[in-house]
Amino acid sequence: MKRLLTCLLLPLLLSACGSDSDTTDDSSFPRTLNLGDNYTATLDMTDVTHGVAEITVNISAKDGQSLQGQAITLTPLMVMASGMEHGTPFENSTGTLDENGAFTSTAYFLMPSNMPSGDPMGDWSVTVTFDTQSVSIPLTIEMISSDVKTLKGSDTDQIMNMSGGTTDRTYYLYNRARHINSAMNMNMFEIYVAARESMMNYQAIADGNVLNADTMYELTINNVVVEMCASECDLETNWITAMAKDNHPGIYQGMGLGLAGDDTDMIMVRLTVNNEAKDNGATTDAIETVTFSFSESDTSSTTHQHM
Structure with missing residues (x-):
């Protein structure tokens, strides 16, 4: 199955202490996350089926240290065309990395990024927070509202x-x-x-x-x-x-x-x-x-x- 396209017109937002934004034109998954100088990290997402998709974050320490049990948070957000903001249900928005440095959660999206006409409904993103670092990844959600x-x-x-x-x-x-x-x-x-x-x-x-x-x-x-x-x-x-x-x-x-x-x-x-x-x-x-x-x-x- 094809991976979801990310919204190329949105910048990769980074709110991290002392870190620079790591933007990229690569719209495929997995996406590289900029979580500072100490980590290598990626975000992967399955196709959205009936509004449902799995999001997996993988993080490894550059010094080889195990990150098992370290806390991680995923925060979804939609900024609608009207300016209104809202989240969406997640099976788990907070958790800990497993022995492989991975965390997976299921997202349940409330609506698509665009109307059937192609007009935008709003901009989706998910923010990954780990060890005081936060990076926001834009997403394009393709689904039917009636799902x-x-x-x-x-x-x-x-x-x-x-x-x-x-x-x-x-x-x-x-x-x-x-x-x-x-x-x-x-x-x-x-x-x-x-x-x-x-x-x-x-x-x-x-x-x-x-x-x-x-x-x-x-x-x-x-x-x-x-x-x-x-x-x-x-x-x-x-x-x-x-x-x-x-x-x-x-x-x-x-x-x-x-x-x-x-x-x-x-x-x-x-x-x-x-x-x-x-x-x-x-x-x-x-x-x-x-x-x-x-x-x-x-x-x-x-x-x-x-x-």
Whole structure:
């Protein structure tokens, strides 16, 4: 698969103590990161599929010293054409380097860089921070806005809006892929669910997580139920409860959905948090759901790996 093109018109921004910017015209991945004189570093990113991409940073010390366990932070940002700024959900925005000096996180983008017409929506970037050094890498995100499904909280599930009032909390649902293998008796659909805390902060929806902690909008998640249905969804007996994926908060897997693995598949998903079904905004739909459909180009082998 082709690597995403970076936005060549944006400079490579560097905010590092005593370091110079290391700009380059090379738009391919991996990209070289300027993290000072002591390190060699690169950033790699997979193609964006349904708004989902993996970002990997590799760092090595020039003196050969192991960097295992050293802290690293990835900070996503979109500066919209209107001037408004916002972040996007990340599986992990902070972590530590592994024994090979690598850190990988999954990004869940809210929108593309450009409209279907080609007009810009805004400029995406991700800032890598390591050992007091920070470097910002521009990204061009190619996706369809409708890839991201949304549900809303009720009058008792609110966050602050931009004018200082309140608004319904938004929940974001992402297609992480179908996994179909008849020989292994596998027929599964996997999604990621996150919620907005603010324009910059988003958090996975999982038992025990606390949204907007220590604010008037705090929401402690005591239970999450994600349900899926692939056919005759007007029958309650056809809905299955998806299982939370161990050690990956926000990821839910629906098993035994009877998927064909082609463009005839259509999966309805509903979300309940703390015994409250989240709202899809439709006034005539008794079942609050979002629907995932698939094109011929979507293959059942597409997946974002977690070890």
